[in-house]
Amino acid sequence: MRERRTDDEFRLLGNRRRANSHKIARQDDEFKTEDNKRRAKVLKIARQDDEFKTEDNKRRAKAHKSEGQDDEFKTEDNKRRAEALKIARQDDEFKEEDNKRRAEALKIARQDDEFKEEERRRNALRIHNNRDKYKSNFDDMKSNYESKIKEGPTHICSCCGGLWFEYSIREYTVEMLTNKGLKAEFIDTLCYLKHAIIKLCVTCRKDIMSNKIPNLSLSNGLAFYEVPNCLKILTELEERLISPRIPFMVIRSLGSCKQFGLK
Numbered sequence: 001m002r003e004r005r006t007d008d009e010f011r012l013l014g015n016r017r018r019a020n021s022h023k024i025a026r027q028d029d030e031f032k033t034e035d036n037k038r039r040a041k042v043l044k045i046a047r048q049d050d051e052f053k054t055e056d057n058k059r060r061a062k063a064h065k066s067e068g069q070d071d072e073f074k075t076e077d078n079k080r081r082a083e084a085l086k087i088a089r090q091d092d093e094f095k096e097e098d099n100k101r102r103a104e105a106l107k108i109a110r111q112d113d114e115f116k117e118e119e120r121r122r123n124a125l126r127i128h129n130n131r132d133k134y135k136s137n138f139d140d141m142k143s144n145y146e147s148k149i150k151e152g153p154t155h156i157c158s159c160c161g162g163l164w165f166e167y168s169i170r171e172y173t174v175e176m177l178t179n180k181g182l183k184a185e186f187i188d189t190l191c192y193l194k195h196a197i198i199k200l201c202v203t204c205r206k207d208i209m210s211n212k213i214p215n216l217s218l219s220n221g222l223a224f225y226e227v228p229n230c231l232k233i234l235t236e237l238e239e240r241l242i243s244p245r246i247p248f249m250v251i252r253s254l255g256s257c258k259q260f261g262l263k
């Protein structure tokens with residue numbers, strides 16, 4: 001999304017579309033009430049941030065002076081709202097609600113034919129831009145790909161022990177999980193790998209948030225046993241000699257079709 005937004009034309013269209021969607025949606029009375037409630041909430045969450053609070057108080061004082069009619073104030077006010085929204089969106093619960101609200105606003109706006117046409121045009125432009133971006137520049141495409149796979153799936157989920165790319169992992173502390181209403185013993189059971197920062201993959205997260213221990217959780221007896229120190233120093237041959245099971249494989253033809261398979 002960030003990359004798409006670097007395209008100026010697309011950004012302009014996107015902003016216009018959003019403004020339009022808001023305009024149409026705000027005509028809907030019910031939506032207006034909801035929206036006002038939401039704004040109050042954004043402000044409430046943002047005001048918990050000290051720096052923001054100081055700024056906001058300054059702004060309020062200024063608003064009283066200028067009665068909010070001059071352009072400079074309006075620009076300031078918009079900036080402030082954007083800032084409040086940014087802070088508030090760090091709150092997970094708020095984010096979910098906000099996404100729902102946006103979807104609703106879009107649904108109302110889509111009833112308007114003109115908006116629908118505009119949206120269609122915007123989507124076509126976005127697809128066109130995306131296709132065009134790498135058309136003439138293979139090197140760009142290559143370096144983009146390489147930078148994305150550079151780190152590899154190296155993040156370990158504290159619950160299932162799986163390896164994940166950075167974007168699939170969310171980081172938590174015990175406190176954050178407790179705040180979400182999870183019990184301390186539950187957190188202790190599911191976090192098999194004990195670290196100060198708990199990393200959870202998307203699959204585990206889904207189960208944990210509904211108060212379930214994920215099927216693939218290491219605490220379900222899926223973890224490997226600790227190898228005793230005296231066994232760590234064995235050579236490959238010695239390991240084979242004392243192993244209770246020796247895996248053995250041959251390749252042979254299967255039936256009339258003569259396909260090869262492992263047995």
Ligand SMILES: [Zn+2]
Nearest residue numbers: 157160201204
């Ligand atoms: Zn996991």
